Amino acid sequence: MADAVPLPAGRTQETGVPLAAPSILAEAEISVSIRGITKSFGSTRALDAANLDIRRGEFFSLLGPSGCGKTTLLRIIGGFETPTSGDLLIAGRSALGDLPYRRRTNMVFQHGALFPHLTVAQNIAFGLEMKRVPRPEIARKVEEALALVRLSGYGDRKIDQLSGGQRQRIAMARALVNDPEVLLLDEPLGALDLQLRLQMQEELRRLHRAIGGTFIFVTHDQGEAITMSDRIAVMNAGRIQQVGTPREVYERPANRFVAEFMGHSNFYDGTVAGRKADGTGAVAVNGQAFPTRLPPDAMLGAKVFVALRYEKVDVVPEGRPGEGGAALDGTVEEESYMGSFVRRRVNLGPMGTIVSDAANTGRQETMRPGDRVRVRWGLDSATVLPA
Ligand SMILES: Nc1ncnc2c1ncn2[C@@H]1O[C@H](COP(=O)(O)OP(=O)(O)OP(=O)(O)O)[C@@H](O)[C@H]1O
Ligand SMILES: [Mg+2]
Numbered sequence: 001m002a003d004a005v006p007l008p009a010g011r012t013q014e015t016g017v018p019l020a021a022p023s024i025l026a027e028a029e030i031s032v033s034i035r036g037i038t039k040s041f042g043s044t045r046a047l048d049a050a051n052l053d054i055r056r057g058e059f060f061s062l063l064g065p066s067g068c069g070k071t072t073l074l075r076i077i078g079g080f081e082t083p084t085s086g087d088l089l090i091a092g093r094s095a096l097g098d099l100p101y102r103r104r105t106n107m108v109f110q111h112g113a114l115f116p117h118l119t120v121a122q123n124i125a126f127g128l129e130m131k132r133v134p135r136p137e138i139a140r141k142v143e144e145a146l147a148l149v150r151l152s153g154y155g156d157r158k159i160d161q162l163s164g165g166q167r168q169r170i171a172m173a174r175a176l177v178n179d180p181e182v183l184l185l186d187e188p189l190g191a192l193d194l195q196l197r198l199q200m201q202e203e204l205r206r207l208h209r210a211i212g213g214t215f216i217f218v219t220h221d222q223g224e225a226i227t228m229s230d231r232i233a234v235m236n237a238g239r240i241q242q243v244g245t246p247r248e249v250y251e252r253p254a255n256r257f258v259a260e261f262m263g264h265s266n267f268y269d270g271t272v273a274g275r276k277a278d279g280t281g282a283v284a285v286n287g288q289a290f291p292t293r294l295p296p297d298a299m300l301g302a303k304v305f306v307a308l309r310y311e312k313v314d315v316v317p318e319g320r321p322g323e324g325g326a327a328l329d330g331t332v333e334e335e336s337y338m339g340s341f342v343r344r345r346v347n348l349g350p351m352g353t354i355v356s357d358a359a360n361t362g363r364q365e366t367m368r369p370g371d372r373v374r375v376r377w378g379l380d381s382a383t384v385l386p387a
Helices: 022-027 070-078 120-130 135-148 164-176 194-211 222-228 246-251 256-261
Strands: 030-041 044-055 059-063 085-090 105-108 182-186 214-219 231-236 239-244 265-275 280-285 288-293 303-309 314-317 326-337 341-347 353-359 372-377 383-386
Touching: 030 070, 030 214, 044 070, 044 214, 044 239, 059 070, 059 222, 070 085, 070 105, 070 182, 070 214, 105 164, 120 135, 120 164, 135 164, 135 194, 164 182, 164 194, 194 214, 194 222, 214 222, 222 246, 231 246, 231 256, 239 246, 239 256, 256 265, 256 303, 256 383, 265 288, 280 303, 288 326, 314 353
Parallel strands: 059 214, 059 231, 105 182, 182 214
Antiparallel strands: 030 044, 030 085, 231 239, 265 280, 265 303, 280 288, 303 383, 314 372, 326 341, 326 372, 341 353
């Protein structure tokens, strides 16, 4: 089966042999498969029955707050930790019995871990020397790796003669030089200042395009995960909460944790209070109607919670017509200048307050506490989930 070429779904082989089941075809595209992995450290359950399929060539992020198990999962994939139960498949076969250097993985650690007494070139060459690769080939590969991270000519420097960003690039070069099929990156940009971090994010994306391997990237920064990733797994307390594209995870959070962790949202608890034929309706929040589209299975009277992102809420002066979406009248409590945007808190009455973030275009009217306003949002903008 090793050399079998996967066929696009729905095609038949020329030999007329029946097509393999779709799940088998899909399996050829999976680089790393995490199957029911649990990891306990004493009484701490760092991972709890995690399941995840990461596709070949994907830029995949593990995102979650400190202590949720990101590093533990990455270390299990890299072979630096053994799961308490469950299985790990790399390129279709169990890798649990393989030592780290036997796996097609390479890890860039959370805290650099370069050898300070060696030069840049010696650091990068280290793994190849352990594998007894011939010297001329090592020299060539080190040069290639330095060029990839845009540090050609730095080979003879000592590690302590490099900036933080350069060190991170050397740490990546040291991993890349081994031609890993899967590159494991544990918060590689965590220690960098914002400007450098943004630059390095672009560098990493470029490297990913240039190399074409699978990147598994750990971060606790949701903005970073959103801008960098093909797909994201959001984790909390050892459990995978949601897997999806940045857009899916941001726009359609699967539960309250994801909704709270990604961006800033207004939250309301209420009950489904009415539904029209077109699927829109209202959630009663403290007796006040919150207009929104409803999930198809939401029954009248069901307890739900509603999440509505600050940036989806629009505040305009009172009397301005609606735009076919929700429009409620309220009173401004506060307006805050946030640099690139303006944040407004508006009292809607029984429902409570609602917060709106609007891009600072320089053309908005200033609003003062007590101003009467109209608050608007699209009927598809809110997420409604069972309470
Ligand atoms: N070697 C260990 N011994 C005991 N407990 C551990 C060990 N490694 C991790 N843990 C615990 O497992 C949980 C998950 O840790 P992990 O390092 O995977 O979190 P993380 O998501 O990477 O966090 P951070 O964002 O802070 O790096 C934590 O509660 C941690 O204290
Ligand atoms: Mg960590």
